[in-house]
Amino acid sequence: MDKYLGENPYINSLKYISLFGVIIILLAFFIAGMTYRWIARPLGGLMETVRAYSRGEYQELGRDLRFTEFFMVDRLIRNMAKTIQAQVADLAVTNSELNAAYLEKEQANLQLVNFNDQLELKVEEKTLALSRSLLREENRRSMLQSLLSFSHDIQSGDIIETVMTQLVALYPMAGWAMKSYADNNEWACENIDKSRLEEQVIQPENHYSDYYCLPSDGKYLHCFKIKNSQNDIVGIIVMQYMQLEHDDLEVISLFIRQLSTELEGRLLNRELARIAVTDSLTGLANRKAFDNDLEGHIQLFNRYPSRNFGLFMLDVNGLKRANDSYGHSMGDTLLIETSKLLVETCRLTDTVYRLGGDEFAIILEAGDRDSCSILWRRLEKVRDQINYACLPNGKQVEIHFAVGYASTDQYPADQVCLVADKAMYKDKRRFYEKTGIER
Template identity: 30%
Template sequence: MAERKRTIPRLTRVNYPPRVFGFGATFVAIGALVVDRDWSLLLFIPLTLFFLVYPHLIYLADRLRRANTSLEHRAMMFDAFMLGGFTALIEFSGWISYTLLAATILNNTMTGGLRQLRNAMALYLAGLGSWGLVVGFDWRPEAPLPIEILTMVSLQCYILSTAWVFYTQNRRLNAIKMDAQDKNTLFGVLLELRSLSDHAEDLDELVEGALRQFRVLQPDRSFGFVLRDSNRLETLQFAAFSEDMVESQRIWVLRRLVRARQNLPDGYYLEGDGQQNGYFVFTLHSPINLSQGLLLVQAKRLSETDTKTIGLLLDQLGTSLANLLLTQELKKAAERDALTGVYNRASLDRDLKAVESVRQHNPSIDYSVVLVDLIGLKRVNDHYGHEAGDRLISTVAEGLSAVSRRGDRVYRFGGDEFVILCQDSTLEGAQVLGERIDRLVRGREMTLETEQGGSVTVPIQLSLGVANSAHDPARELLKKADERMYADKAHWYETNARYR
């Protein structure tokens, strides 16, 4: 059925219902006039063929041809010629003649504009003249009142049916246009989401950008995105909402999710509290480590189209999140030390160049480095095994990270050496950090598992060296800190001769 409908040209399908109805009504009116004026009943033969059979033949011909071009334009020209002939045949009967002329004008103007109207009127007059030469040009415009009323009603119904057909066609075309616009908007949003995964620096930037794009597609709705711990669903790890959501709405949603300790199915509805609409919940199916992603859509109801659209958006968001996390993992692997998790030496070289570049543009901004050496690592490795030594290194890295300021960065410089880069810091500030390391990290005792299966308690022994960009040349900063660190180390060995 769908294939057959597709092969019928649109103009044929549009004109078929009005033609069948209009010609049928005209057949009744002219037939009544034939009876009233006692004309030959043989006239019913051409009347039947043209007004009752012919409309269906045109439709069937286009249907059977299965062609893209329609016979309809030629048929409308033939209509005009025949209607002009019937006007002469009925002796210019008033309302019937007017109806035949009006149908010619209306149909051709709506279908082909003024050019087609001009051609149709020429054929109408040609038919009028041709038939007039055959049957004569008798002028009897009067007709019985019932026939005129029937003709007027038929004309109005024809006009309404024609207008309705074109109205429905325009609605369909507008719906197609709107659907195309919606699809273009959706395609643009999906491209923006994909672009976000390439340019977003962190989860906040990616999710907030995605929610803004969701609002572009559905501006009358609010959105939120939440990450929950897959093992403890009441634990929320991350939450972001579209900018239109007020704080009270956000708190209400988060409280509801905390209480929902089971996996929520797609399309689950969180009932509103009477002052606001509820939220539909959709699960992000792409795995995000050990987290469960939930997209929240504020609405009273969602259509099937809305649900499919949200599914597409959620799939793209899941892909973008997976790409972002993979990029972050690769970046972390490239700039972090595998054992301790602090930054590696390549990152130190890069960051030293960056802070020195800042200082060259603004000499008032100083920075410092604190070089830290772990004393006794070789002894631990030799006596207790390398696993114990690795545990000692990791503990020192954790301690240095814990005592550093928010803007400081800890780097593993070598096997048992660490560097702390203090950005925008004076020498005194770096010395304060060194004192904090002395107080909170150096001398702290820790228990290590040995290769023999036992355990041993060892103190963390460190030596420190500090250098500052205001007192030492940039290219010698690490060298100066290293010299002071070795001096501190030598002092430690002098006071701990038995350890040596």
Template identity: 85%
Template sequence: METVRAYSRGEYQRSGRELRFAEFFMVDRLIRNMAKTIQAQVADLAVTNSELNTAYLEKEKANLQLVNFNDELERKVAEKTLALSNSLFREEHRRSMLQSLLSFSHDLQTGDIIETVMTQVVALYPTAGWAMKTYADNKNQWACENIDKSRLEENEIRPEEHYSDYYCLPDGDEYLHCFKVKNSQNEIVGIIVMQYAKLKRDDFEVISLFIRQLSAELEGRLLNSELARIAITDSLTGIANRKAFDHDLEEHIQLFNRYPKRHFGLFMLDVNGLKRANDNYGHHMGDALLIKTSQLLVETCRITDKVYRLGGDEFAIILEAGDRDSCSILWHRLEKVREKINYACLPNGEHVEVHFAVGYSSTDQNPADQVCLVADKAMYKDKRRFYEKTGLER
């Protein structure tokens, strides 16, 4: 029993002891019980180990999912951050462009259109090449910035051949983006070319807004210019009218007062026989006589001289740098013209008796504020002399 108890305590080294048969069975049962206990513990340990392995695999799987989730989260955060940065940049860029457009609108109203446009577009896209021309002044010449004019000639930019207001031409690694400038009647009044890579939507919208603003301003400029021209142009003859004469005469007087050596001359003219032509042939003939008279006066004068129709049958000529000698030369040329008393005729070839009276004065003969009065008196004196000489009725 001591041996069994020793075995149960784990003391297996009991030398010199012999077991009886009953003790042997007791030890056998003890060992079998111990084996069963150990087998149960091993089985439990195996189950626990399996559960731990399963839990470990689940943990590794969860860790892998967590890592993938973190990577995906970081990627999405990076994408959202980049998108937000790009959005903020575009918004700032758009705000900057809108401010530039407001400034551009003001500059257009006060400065040269082409110079203002080229300055503005280069400021908006400094890395792009730009070219522009307008058809309003009939010069049809390109204004270029950061672009070789030969590139435009090689690609033959012809806006009239393209249906759309915008078209694109390949130019090596880049493109020539062509924007038509059109008025409210859908007529092409200009073209702007941008040498650049492919345009993004935001860039296209901003440039299109810029083009529309330019179109409106250019049309307004042309309209104002035409209205200003009409305001100082005689509708019948196409030469300057009384309003232009009063303005120019005042300018010449002020200029002469500042620079007394810069003389100018003044001619006053009146058509003789206009009433008779109207009575005999109708007012259309009188209009034809006035148009013919204005043409002859313009052809007779120098380029620096300016002819005006003051109203009715009265005309005037201002000679820039016109002293008495210059006035005398012009007077002799006018004499040769009016020697042909019948210088106008009907479409059927019938001649019409017409003539004009002339009077002139210059600032080296009379005070600047008196030249108009002196020339007018000389003209009426010449007019009386004509009717007295010819015996014609007025």
């Protein structure tokens, strides 16, 4: 069988073919290995370099790339890496600059916001200040108009009531108080504690300035002196309010000056009116006052017949003799002392008048027959006590007077003066006849 096989030419051919195939396979493996060594490995190294560069790893790797093209590609990639690295550095610088610019922009925006806030605040403050200024101007205009009307009202109305009404109208939220030394010297108050005003620290005599301010329950007591042209204090106004603005002080000061002028004028008119109806020697009401009051009582009685009044006529005895013996000083003293006795003897509702010379009169309100009798008995008692008018040098004269009276419940109102006068002269003649003194 072996022999047969060894001698078969087909088998020999198969051997050669198998041997040739093995050689071919080995050669293929060899070529593949060389190809991998010379092509695949350098290409893998190149790919590894690219991957490293893509990851940002730019270290110089000592790889043997074998082929010139690979070296060219490697240099190209390295140059690209340097370019990219430079661009990345430039981008970092640019990014830093952009960040700095962004920060500057944020700061600028913040400053702009702050500026807008400050601008809005300034605009709001200016608007508020302008509103307040307009409000002050409106108040000032209103106050000046009120002062013009006040100048008219105060001339005819009650001064305290007029002033308080005007003050409350000017500052309705404030408390007000006023005292006029020319009137009843009592406080008129509106929204202010009167007990606080009685404290010594409030009194104007304790302060030199015409305006002074005192703290009071979270507010202030603004005190304004009212002075006349002789710089004498004639009153005081107190305002309980918050801190005053300059415009408020100006308006109130103008009001005070106007008020002081009106007060002084009213006091002057009052004094002139008082002088016109007052006897300069005794201080009693004079003949003009007597005529006015008598006419008023007569008219009142005619309207209300139950409102009786009484009238006393008196005459000082011995006035001419006192003047002739001791001079007119004694006569004046005699009249003055007589007037004092008459005032002390009468009721508070009765009015004593000096008609002129040695003549006096007394009008009794609610003076019926009984009231007149009571006063006549009291006057008789004064005459019986024997009073004297004395001069500083010791000279003295006895005070004596004649009396006559009448009442409207006995006589018509228009005749009581005549009846009382006749009774007085009758009493006077009786005195001179009794004493034998010459008139």
